[in-house]
Amino acid sequence: MTAIPIELEAPDIEPHRHSSTGVDWVHTFDSGRPGPHAMIAALTHGNEICGAIVLDRLLRDGLRPERGKLTLAFNNVAAFHRFDTRNPYASRFVDEDFNRVWTRETLDGPRRSTELDRARELRRFVEAADFLLDIHSMLEPSPAVMISGPLEKGIRFAFDVGVPEHVVSDVGHANGTRMRDYGGFGDPASDKNALLVECGQHWERNAERVAWQVAWRFLKCAGVVSGERAAREIEQPVAPQKLVRVTEAVIASTPGFRFARSFTGMEVVPRRGDVIAWDGEAPVRAPYDNCVLVMPVPNNVKTGLTAVRLGRIEPR
Ligand SMILES: [Zn+2]
Numbered sequence: 001m002t003a004i005p006i007e008l009e010a011p012d013i014e015p016h017r018h019s020s021t022g023v024d025w026v027h028t029f030d031s032g033r034p035g036p037h038a039m040i041a042a043l044t045h046g047n048e049i050c051g052a053i054v055l056d057r058l059l060r061d062g063l064r065p066e067r068g069k070l071t072l073a074f075n076n077v078a079a080f081h082r083f084d085t086r087n088p089y090a091s092r093f094v095d096e097d098f099n100r101v102w103t104r105e106t107l108d109g110p111r112r113s114t115e116l117d118r119a120r121e122l123r124r125f126v127e128a129a130d131f132l133l134d135i136h137s138m139l140e141p142s143p144a145v146m147i148s149g150p151l152e153k154g155i156r157f158a159f160d161v162g163v164p165e166h167v168v169s170d171v172g173h174a175n176g177t178r179m180r181d182y183g184g185f186g187d188p189a190s191d192k193n194a195l196l197v198e199c200g201q202h203w204e205r206n207a208e209r210v211a212w213q214v215a216w217r218f219l220k221c222a223g224v225v226s227g228e229r230a231a232r233e234i235e236q237p238v239a240p241q242k243l244v245r246v247t248e249a250v251i252a253s254t255p256g257f258r259f260a261r262s263f264t265g266m267e268v269v270p271r272r273g274d275v276i277a278w279d280g281e282a283p284v285r286a287p288y289d290n291c292v293l294v295m296p297v298p299n300n301v302k303t304g305l306t307a308v309r310l311g312r313i314e315p316r
Contacts, residue, residue, distance in 0.1 A: 008205065010085075011052050013077070040071070045076065050135065051211055054208070070224050076094075079091050089139070093115055096115050102181065130191065136199065145265075149180060155243060165242065166242060212233065257280070268292055270290060272288050277307065292313060294311050
C-alpha cells in the first residue's frame with residue numbers, strides 16, 4: 001500500500017470527555033425553544049479524524065442551537081485513542097465495525113464488544129435525533145461523497161445540503177446495518193433523516209474543509225442554526241451535484257483481482273462492455289454506459305469482499 005501523508009492532526013478531545021448528558025464524549029445543547037433535534041457524529045471509525053476536528057472546533061467555539069437541540073458525539077473514542085500516526089490504518093475499530101451493529105436485534109442482543117457497548121450508550125441519542133450527520137473519510141484518495149441511503153427522503157436531504165458534488169444512493173452493506181439506516185432514518189414513513197458524508201481521504205487537508213462545510217450546511221438545513229449564522233461559514237459550491245444510484249457490488253472472487261487501470265473513485269466508464277477489472281482471468285465489464293465506480297479499493301482487495309460498487313447517474 002502506498003504511504004499516504006498525514007496532513008491532519010488528530011485533535012485533543014480530552015476537554016470534551018465529561019458531559020452533562022451522563023455519557024462521556026456526547027454533548028447535547030438545548031436552545032430552550034421548540035425545534036428539531038440535530039446530531040452530528042464523528043469517529044464512527046476511529047481513524048477518520050476530520051469529523052473529530054470539526055466537532056472539537058464547534059465545541060471550543062461554544063456553538064449552541066438557536067432552535068431545538070443539538071447533539072455532538074465522538075462515537076468510537078476507544079478506537080480513536082489507539083490512533084497512531086506510525087500505523088494510522090490500525091485504529092478503525094477495536095473489536096468490530098461500529099457502523100455495522102445498528103439493528104434493534106443486535107443492540108438488544110446478548111453479544112458484547114467494545115463497539116456494541118458504545119453503540120448501546122449512543123443509542124438513546126441516535127433515537128432522539130430528528131436529523132443525523134455522520135462524518136467519515138476514506139482509505140483511498142477519492143472525491144468526497146455524500147451517502148444518502150436508499151430512500152428518496154435521504155436523496156432530497158443530500159441535495160438540500162448542497163455539497164459535495166457526488167451523492168451516492170445505496171442500500172448499505174450485507175454484513176450489518178449502519179447508524180444512518182437505523183430506526184426512523186431507514187423508514188420511508190418517518191420524518192427523520194440521516195446522511196453519511198465521506199469527506200475524502202482520511203488524512204488529507206481538504207477532508208477537514210469538506211467536513212466543516214457539510215456540517216454547517218447540515219446545521220442550517222436541520223434548522224438548528226439560522227441562515228445568517230451559517231452564511232458566515234459556508235462557501236459557495238463549485239460544481240452542481242449529481243446523483244449516482246448504486247446498482248451492484250463487484251466482489252473479488254480470486255486473489256488475482258486487479259483493476260484494468262488505476263481508478264480513484266467516481267470515474268465514469270463510458271461504454272457498456274468496457275473492462276473495469278480482471279478477476280483472475282475473467283474480465284469484469286461495465287454493465288451499462290456511463291458506469292460510475294464508487295469507492296474502489298484497489299490496493300487491498302481481499303477475496304470475497306467488495307472491490308468496487310457500480311452506479312448509474314440519474315437525472316434530478
Ligand atoms: Zn468511515
